[in-house]
Structure formats: C-alpha cells, structure tokens
Amino acid sequence: MKKIILGIDPGSNILGYSFLQTDKDKPRLVSMGVLDMRKFEDQSEKLKFIFEELQKLIQFYEPTEAAIEAPFFGKDAQAMLKLGRAQGAAMTAVSCKGLSIVEYSPRSVKKSCTGNGAASKEQVAAMLPHIVIGEFHHKFLDATDSVAVAYCHYIQSTSVLGKKGKKYSGWGDFIKDNPDKLK
DSSP, X not given: OOOEEEEEEOOSSEEEEEEEEOSSSSOEEEEEEEEEOTTOOSHHHHHHHHXXXXXXXXXXXOOSEEEEEOOOXXXXXXXXXXXHHHHHHHXXXXXXXXXXXXXXXXXXXXXXXXXXXXXXXXXXXXXXXXHSBSOXXXXXXXXXXXXXXXXXXXXXHHSGGGGGGOOOSSHHHHHHHOGGGOO
C-alpha cells in the first residue's frame, strides 16, 4: 500500500519539510524544502505563513501520514516559546487537513537514521542518501532533518512492535495479538 509521509522539522525562522513515499522496499524522497520566515519581523506573520504554506503543500502532495520533531529543551526560554508556536502552527495545519501527526524526539530521529541518538545534523544528512532513495541537494539542514523525521516515522510504523498502527508495550502483548507469528 502506497503511503506518503510528511516530515516536519519545525523552526521559527526556517521550517524544514519533506515527503517520503513508502510503497517499495526502500523509502523514496518525493520532495524536500524549507519555509523561510526570516523575511517576516512579526511572529504572527510567521505563524500564518507556516500554516498557509503547509496547507498548500499537503493539498499538493496528499500525504497519508505526518510526523514532526519535538522541540528540544534549551536554555533560552524565548527561543523555546517561538519554536513551540511554530510547531503548533504546523501541527494545526496538518490536523486541519484531516491527518494525525506523530511527534518524535530529536534523539529518536537521529537514532533511527544513524544508530546514534547524539549524532550531529551533518552526520544525519550524510547518512540519509544511504537509506532513502532520492536527490538530497539542499543548502539547509532543516530540510534534511525533515527527511530524517519522516524516515523515523517510517521505521517506527513498520517495526515489528508497531505494525498495523498499534503500539505494543512488549513482545508478550505482540504475541497475544499475533499468535500466528509464533513458530
């Protein structure tokens, strides 16, 4: 079954987005890019831009699933507040189009791509062409980060413990629901 996953790396100045198609053995990059809000001075203009542009992208690419990176906790409270607002605008844009959205920690995203939850953005960007089919020509790491978020969602949703959209707390629960998998 063909799925298209929207991946979002939220930001208050640069927001990364990508669309991964997952109907084959290896996910394929359909599109990636950024929403650049640096031209706006007012925070409300940035949030409106995020909402409207993501709505247009969702309409065009018709994703079936969406994933977003959770904000990391930093020392600058104002920056965290702005990032949280950007994430909220993105999540609202997705929800208003009828999609549910799953949130992943930065550590989970990095680990799904590199095997190391403390990997740098550059390490994640270098690994993606080896695990996703497509052209990765973009000057912003926010765009490649969004691909990593979509890939993390792909990995989580296709793992043995997460099949069919159901999350299991352990192998015992999985076996109880899937006795045919036991040999």
